[in-house]
Amino acid sequence: MIRHRWPVLDCGSLSPLWAEAKAVSDDSAPTNENGPLTGLSRSALFEALCQNSPDAVVVVQRDGTIVFVNQRCVALLGYTSEELLGKAVEVLVPHHGRDHRQMRERFHETPRPRHMGTRPVLGARHKSGAIVPVDISLSPLPLEGFEGGPFTQAVVRDAEYHQHFDQDRVLQGVAMNAAANGIVITDTRGVIEWVNPAVTRMTGYLAEELVGQHTRILKSEVHQPAFYQDLWQTITAGETWYGEISNCRKDGTLYREEQHISPVRGEDGVITHFIAIKQDVTARKEAEEKLQETHEELTIRLREIEELHQKLREEAIRDPLTRLFNRRYLRETLAREMSRAKREEIDLAVLAIDIDHFKPLNDTMGHAAGDAVLVALAELLQSSIRESDIACRMGGDELLVVMPRMSLDMAQERAHEWRAEFIRRQQSLGNADRAPVCTLSIGVTNIRKDDPSIDALLERSDRALYQAKRQGRDRVVTEA
Known part of the structure; x- marks a missing residue:
């Protein structure tokens, strides 16, 4: 005999609900293409999905009684699960939304998945009394053989967090596209996946001419193979490489750039991409070299002047015939x-x-x-x-x-x-x-x-x- 195992099974007055669940024998267990799925595995799967959801999940009966909340809901709204289970869902509804009971009844008349919208229309009431802007999606939850049905699942998303996340992502994209420095993102093989406009200005290639190509499309003949071997050994080891590279533009001319190449890791810690920040330093290097040449010329001239000065000083204090002092x-x-x-x-x-x-x-x-x-x-x-x-x-x-x-x-x-x-x-x-x-x-x-x-x-x-x-x-x- 196997029962459904949700966290609410052991929660006080709700136990009778789950006690009425029908037993599913091994012979009658429903199957799918991956093999048998027993009543236990279904409930365990549901629990795992809900508890690991990045969004808050609330399950209510037809009368609005809360029968399930996940940990994200607890974290988002400040209640413990014990404080919510068995309570009317309206405890989470702001005062301006007290017509929620009528809305809930209308949903049950035509139950179907629907998106309720985002702030400023919707909000959830935090235990502290604060209103948390949220994005809510409702879905009917077919559970046969349980009292209190039909059940409704509400997926509650922190709208402010996700809006900030989306805004940050947009701002990051704008910043990367507007950056004066070139930015190149490649996969772990060095194949280009994205470039910003600064790279096209730097290299003379269009973005679509670079994406899908290996970074060697920009390679010049200036550096020895050992140079590139050291670069790849550094970044594939998970370290940042910094240095100066002479690359080749689309028209064949050389340019010099300073690069920071850093590995990007996935959630599992494995390197998935490399991102290179490039700065064209051709003009600066040419100016530095010219300045160095000028400095060397001036050094020679100053040395000559110093030698002449010393010679004149010697002439002023020495006898020209004997070279003794005068x-x-x-x-x-x-x-x-x-x-x-x-x-x-x-x-x-x-x-x-x-x-x-x-x-x-x-x-x-x-x-x-x-x-x-x-x-x-x-x-x-x-x-x-x-x-x-x-x-x-x-x-x-x-x-x-x-x-x-x-x-x-x-x-x-x-x-x-x-x-x-x-x-x-x-x-x-x-x-x-x-x-x-x-x-x-x-x-x-x-x-x-x-x-x-x-x-x-x-x-x-x-x-x-x-x-x-x-x-x-x-x-x-x-x-x-």
Whole structure:
């Protein structure tokens, strides 16, 4: 023995209704093309359909008594099923619809499925008293062998929700069609199912020329196969791909676009489509490339200007013949070094150098020979001084070397080394038998705490140099 199994079977005063249901034996069970459908399976099917409906379902007897409500009805109107079962359906009817009993009787006179309409005409009364705009469809429910029939099934839809849903869908469609960015929807194989107008402007194809085609219709020969393999591996794995693609328009010209390609999943979580958002960046990229070219050109020009500026600065502070620093640079640097030496209480040696017999060499051998001697001396100094030392040409055959952190004794020793090395280099010129051999006279001094200025220091080095000259040249004289 099998009974119909609706949720209302166990609901108080309604139980007798279901107790009168006729038993259906296995032998007499009605069948359909898919096999036997017993009384149990029919009721179970009805229950499953009603309980899983996205709309509210209410079943009433002829007298308007509610005998069934589904969970969606409970959620929509705020009642529990116990609060509704056995009540008159008019409890759900707003006050302005109290002629509902007459309307219900007229429906039973000619029972047939009918659509009652939508708001603002119709509304359902929420437990809180609020009126919920609804869309109602009525259908006669043939149930033989039950008291209280005939029965009516009302399908109640939340009109506001569905209207908003429809409006949102319309707005989304308008937005997608009006979007400046191109939008392409494909199936999982890459076959185009929909494009918006921006895509037709971007590619030159009509929408009907693209729909049904694979996305490779836009493919250019710019990218390697690995590029597309990476793209497809990303989106088929359920991730969003972002990048720049060079594609081909209908007329064969190339254009560049930035793309976001995202997978779209169905309710079961399986990917059903891909949606690509495209932005034509051809003009921007061309402008960026032109700007980059201009930037590179400007960088080269600025480098050249900087090199020229450095060259001019070098020319301004160096002697063009010997490439030693000049007198102007010496005065700037010596003032700074003298101030630092006094502040830190460290040594500062100054060596004044003069080439002996330089004028006779110029007169006998010419200025080229004199220049060669000056260059040789400059090279000697540059190769033997420290990085912190400063060698300068003061003019003519007079040179001066500033040596920070150098004691008077050490400076004197270094001066003797230069004098001896200079003679050796003079002999290597191979003209000693034809011209006077040039030697060096060097005056050495060191800073004093009471030196008022660099001039006092320079005057002392000059006095020591002149003393070396008076004593016969080719010697080093110090003045502490």
